[in-house]
Amino acid sequence: MASRMHRWRLLTWVILAFNLAMLLWLVVALDAAEDSGRSCVGDLCEEAGDPTSSAGTWLVVLVWLAGAVLLGAAWLITHHTERPTRRPRRGWHR
Template sequence: MATQYQPPVTDASNRVRRKFFPRWRVFTWVILAFNLIMLTWVILGASSGPDCGGKTGDALTQCEAGQVGTGIGVFGLILIWALGDIILGVLWMITKPHKRECPACGNSVRKGVMRCGACGYDFRQMLRPGAPPGEATPTAGAPPGGAQRGWPEHPAKGKHGKHRSHSS
């Protein structure tokens, strides 16, 4: 029995979604690879120390010195690992993308913008309880009368921009 062709699963921006690997930034993969390399290096370094079983006299002294040298080398590797992780972590934080993906249409939207320019999706709806996820609602959150760009009017100002008096 022949199987039918099924197109690859894509996300909102029509990029092929990976089945086994998460969609992380490239720099995140670099940090993961660095940590795996360092872990392997420390394990191999610690296990490479000499075996001093059955040695006596000067041979035992030399073997123990070799074990101390192995310990110092492993400590140096751990120190390099920690410093490397700090440096890579700071670089990862600095290079964070300044955009996010619209869940409705997949368009790239700057962080801080509350409405997608392509489909009108309102990012504030994720914060409102009971809002259905993934629906593009261009007028959600807009007050009656329609403030500019769907933003609510300033609470201390009236309809015509004049300050309300708080006296009773």
């Protein structure tokens, strides 16, 4: 398996790195949305429980989805299947 891993295309590694970075960003955003209710005073504490307070988390999810679609499309477009090349016939030509 290790011998096949180094033969992956560069775009495959970019997609993997993008997904790992987005997962990390999502964890950080979820942690920030969770902690937002603990460090507030007065009316801000009531607003922290509001579902719209996690808008940053949803933004991360939307950016992740858009990036995954764009990178996936780029990967499919640039994917070259290994097909045997045709050799021209020798002899008679049109």
